[in-house]
Amino acid sequence: MSVALDVVGRTVPPVRGPSALDVQEVSAFYGTSQALFDVSLLVPATGGLAVLGRNGAGKTTLMKTIAGEMKAATGRMFLGKSEITALPTEQRIRSGIGYVPQEGAVFAKLSVRENLKVGSLMKPKSDAMDRVMAMFPKLGTRLDQQAGTLSGGERKMLAVGRALLGEPRLLILDEPTEGVWIGVIEELADRLGELSKTMALIIVEQHLDLALRVATHALVMARGRVVLEGGAGEIGSHPELLRYLAP
Numbered sequence: 140m141s142v143a144l145d146v147v148g149r150t151v152p153p154v155r156g157p158s159a160l161d162v163q164e165v166s167a168f169y170g171t172s173q174a175l176f177d178v179s180l181l182v183p184a185t186g187g188l189a190v191l192g193r194n195g196a197g198k199t200t201l202m203k204t205i206a207g208e209m210k211a212a213t214g215r216m217f218l219g220k221s222e223i224t225a226l227p228t229e230q231r232i233r234s235g236i237g238y239v240p241q242e243g244a245v246f247a248k249l250s251v252r253e254n255l256k257v258g259s260l261m262k263p264k265s266d267a268m269d270r271v272m273a274m275f276p277k278l279g280t281r282l283d284q285q286a287g288t289l290s291g292g293e294r295k296m297l298a299v300g301r302a303l304l305g306e307p308r309l310l311i312l313d314e315p316t317e318g319v320w321i322g323v324i325e326e327l328a329d330r331l332g333e334l335s336k337t338m339a340l341i342i343v344e345q346h347l348d349l350a351l352r353v354a355t356h357a358l359v360m361a362r363g364r365v366v367l368e369g370g371a372g373e374i375g376s377h378p379e380l381l382r383y384l385a386p
């Protein structure tokens with residue numbers, strides 16, 4: 140059952156007005172096994188949406204379905220005003236979705252420079268490279284290093300940077316701090332927090348505090364369904380939250 144929060148005195152209201160992404164009652168299957176059940180969500184144009192939930196809740200499946208790697212069996216999805224439900228992944232990327240998957244987000248055998256070049260193929264003339272270098276200066280010092288030899292944190296920075304070079308309208312980050320040394324997590328979180336102020340962002344994240352700091356809105360999934368949603372502050376203090384996140 141989805142519990143729409145309607146708490147008096149909320150600090151951040153549910154997303155209203157124009158949203159960057161509108162997902163309407165989407166379901167998805169692995170073979171005959173249903174993994175998403177009528178999932179609906181709105182991603183604000185700025186501020187960010189955190190997607191929370193314990194292992195196996197369906198977070199990655201939802202991100203893959205939004206990015207087009209998995210087919211939605213039912214439901215509709217709109218990026219801005221354009222329907223993307225039937226578009227293949229490549230066209231969704233061209234339409235403005237930047238996707239940083241949980242794993243395999245960089246080409247390990249290619250250098251940092253080559254990875255970034257791949258990211259900028261669609262927008263070769265943009266000044267996004269300067270912005271990415273300013274955001275992650277460490278990448279600029281490692282341009283000739285093979286991506287597979289970067290630290291976990293540097294690899295995530297490269298993956299985020301590469302996605303940003305396509306100048307997406309919506310950036311999807313599936314566990315951007317997984318495998319990242321604790322000392323670098325804060326730096327990454329700061330950068331993502333800055334990003335979410337200027338663009339639409341979905342962040343799937345195990346670190347609850349970090350997720351709720353980066354995003355203004357949040358939803359919690361359990362067994363393929365949205366079970367809580369609202370402002371990040373409300374979700375963070377919701378009495379049911381820990382029950383849904385406990386292993």
Ligand SMILES: Nc1ncnc2c1ncn2[C@@H]1O[C@H](COP(=O)(O)OP(=O)(O)OP(=O)(O)O)[C@@H](O)[C@H]1O
Pocket residue numbers: 169172174192193194195196197198199200201
């Ligand atoms: N390739 C697959 N084939 C069959 N079932 C799958 C496949 N990938 C995921 N599932 C199942 O779908 C459900 C949702 O998995 P999903 O990876 O989306 O969860 P998650 O919330 O992202 O978990 P985690 O936090 O562990 O990454 C789980 O029951 C999982 O076992």
